[in-house]
Amino acid sequence: MLKINSISKSFGGRPVIEGISGEFQKGKTNLIIGSSGTGKSVLLKCIVGLITPDEGNVFYDLRNFTEADKEMKAEIRREIGMLFQGGALFDSKTVESNVMFPLDVLTEMQVDEKLDRVNTCLQRVGLENVNKKMPSEISGGMKKRVGIARAIVNSPNYLFCDEPNSGLDPQTAILIDDLIGEITHEADITTIVVTHDMNSVMGIGEQIMFLYKGRKLWEGSNQEITNSGVPELDDFVFSNKVMQQMRNHS
Amino acid sequence: MTGFGQYILFLGTLVVRMESFKTYYKLTLEECVQIGVNSAWLVALVSSFMGAVTTVQTAYNMVSPLIPRYVISQVVREMTVLELAPTIIAVIFAGKVGSSMAGGIGTMRITEQIDALEVMGINSASYLGVPRILASLLMYPLLVVVAGICSMAAGYIVGGITGIITPTDYIYGIRFYFDDYSVTFAMIKSFVFAFLISSISSFKGYYTYGGALEVGISTTAAVTTSVIAVLSADYLLAQLLYVR
Numbered sequence: 127m128l129k130i131n132s133i134s135k136s137f138g139g140r141p142v143i144e145g146i147s148g149e150f151q152k153g154k155t156n157l158i159i160g161s162s163g164t165g166k167s168v169l170l171k172c173i174v175g176l177i178t179p180d181e182g183n184v185f186y187d188l189r190n191f192t193e194a195d196k197e198m199k200a201e202i203r204r205e206i207g208m209l210f211q212g213g214a215l216f217d218s219k220t221v222e223s224n225v226m227f228p229l230d231v232l233t234e235m236q237v238d239e240k241l242d243r244v245n246t247c248l249q250r251v252g253l254e255n256v257n258k259k260m261p262s263e264i265s266g267g268m269k270k271r272v273g274i275a276r277a278i279v280n281s282p283n284y285l286f287c288d289e290p291n292s293g294l295d296p297q298t299a300i301l302i303d304d305l306i307g308e309i310t311h312e313a314d315i316t317t318i319v320v321t322h323d324m325n326s327v328m329g330i331g332e333q334i335m336f337l338y339k340g341r342k343l344w345e346g347s348n349q350e351i352t353n354s355g356v357p358e359l360d361d362f363v364f365s366n367k368v369m370q371q372m373r374n375h376s
Numbered sequence: 377m378t379g380f381g382q383y384i385l386f387l388g389t390l391v392v393r394m395e396s397f398k399t400y401y402k403l404t405l406e407e408c409v410q411i412g413v414n415s416a417w418l419v420a421l422v423s424s425f426m427g428a429v430t431t432v433q434t435a436y437n438m439v440s441p442l443i444p445r446y447v448i449s450q451v452v453r454e455m456t457v458l459e460l461a462p463t464i465i466a467v468i469f470a471g472k473v474g475s476s477m478a479g480g481i482g483t484m485r486i487t488e489q490i491d492a493l494e495v496m497g498i499n500s501a502s503y504l505g506v507p508r509i510l511a512s513l514l515m516y517p518l519l520v521v522v523a524g525i526c527s528m529a530a531g532y533i534v535g536g537i538t539g540i541i542t543p544t545d546y547i548y549g550i551r552f553y554f555d556d557y558s559v560t561f562a563m564i565k566s567f568v569f570a571f572l573i574s575s576i577s578s579f580k581g582y583y584t585y586g587g588a589l590e591v592g593i594s595t596t597a598a599v600t601t602s603v604i605a606v607l608s609a610d611y612l613l614a615q616l617l618y619v620r
Contacts, residue, residue: 210488
């Protein structure tokens with residue numbers, strides 16, 4: 127389980143997120159949603175430690191990450207897998223080397239063991255015969271899948287995904303969403319996905335946190351989101367034409 | 377001053393929470409190929425022209441018949457060993473290798489590759505900076521040696537072809553009153569320049585924020601700052617190490 131307590135962050139005196147608290151459950155796909163510029167990515171970066179919050183704490187299974195020393199932070203980070211918006215694959219390395227990278231630097235595994243693990247992860251995300259390709263030689267959807275394979279190769283306890291299906295066609299986006307959901311349940315890990323895509327919300331949003339102008343306005347599941355009674359959330363959810371039609375039909 | 381303070385802090389982060397020796401060894405070897413082998417032809421070309429031009433210019437300016445011809449190669453030797461090889465090649469090195477370092481690391485920053493390293497618990501500054509600095513410290517002195525040899529060899533060839541100086545006189549001048557401390561001095565300068573160029577370029581790349589435009593700005597800043605640092609260090613080292 128991952129818990130955040132009153133997280134606030136300002137840039138140049140302008141508050142971006144203010145007093146956000148919440149719990150993200152293990153074995154569930156937890157979503158942080160909201161319009162662009164509401165502070166979703168900043169909150170995620172505060173959680174993984176890429177940005178230090180001005181106030182508040184992040185607890186990884188009761189371990190205070192925000193106030194931990196460098197060694198403790200490094201230890202917790204070794205339990206983290208993260209999929210970045212653009213994939214963040216290392217340009218100079220092949221797909222295989224990218225996925226193997228966390229094993230190279232964080233483990234003492236033998237080469238054969240590492241290769242087995244890499245192939246297992248690549249197969250899990252539906253990629254075969256791409257081991258020797260460079261990131262520039264594969265499509266955007268494949269890059270995301272390689273990114274997922276790299277994120278899970280070290281068997282993390284926590285998986286973070288920053289807009290995993292941005293820039294993808296709808297079919298590939300659903301494929302990526304499903305993959306994240308399946309991996310979360312299979313490995314029983316705590317997954318947090320930042321998104322503004324309603325397909326993801328309705329598809330894999332088991333627990334959802336809605337941010338509006340840097341504050342948490344609502345929390346619930348995808349079953350409850352259409353009846354939240356929060357006007358700002360309704361504006362966000364039903365900004366999509368398909369969702370509008372669904373509402374009109376019901 | 378803020379930038380200088382940030383640079384000192386960056387140097388400090390290079391040596392904390394380091395990865396295993398094996399990791400740095402592999403990365404350093406890769407960087408040695410990038411930095412050393414891939415720069416050798418350019419260094420050889422530039423230094424050959426430097427040696428040839430120095431020979432011709434020195435001969436052109438020696439109008440007195442009382443000055444022996446072997447002084448030409450003596451001048452070529454002194455200029456090459458003391459300044460042209462370590463300092464001018466440092467400017468070339470900053471332009472080729474420094475810009476590549478800053479551009480590469482800067483691109484990694486804006487495409488979240490550095491964030492990916494940090495999330496994995498890796499000290500990204502150390503992981504990216506240390507191999508580049510080590511490889512520069514290993515390869516730059518070798519490049520300076522290559523530059524010195526090519527420069528003096530080019531002077532020999534051009535002097536012979538044009539008839540400015542006979543091969544015998546040239547070799548005599550090269551060996552005449554040779555002080556091997558010049559080579560020691562050149563090597564000390566090489567290590568200092570290699571460290572300055574690689575660390576400044578890594579620093580500029582590491583603190584790139586924004587997009588492609590900012591990567592370009594960082595790359596330019598890396599080259600200009602490195603060159604200024606090299607020239608300043610050149611003067612300081614001359615004062616410190618070459619006072620008789």
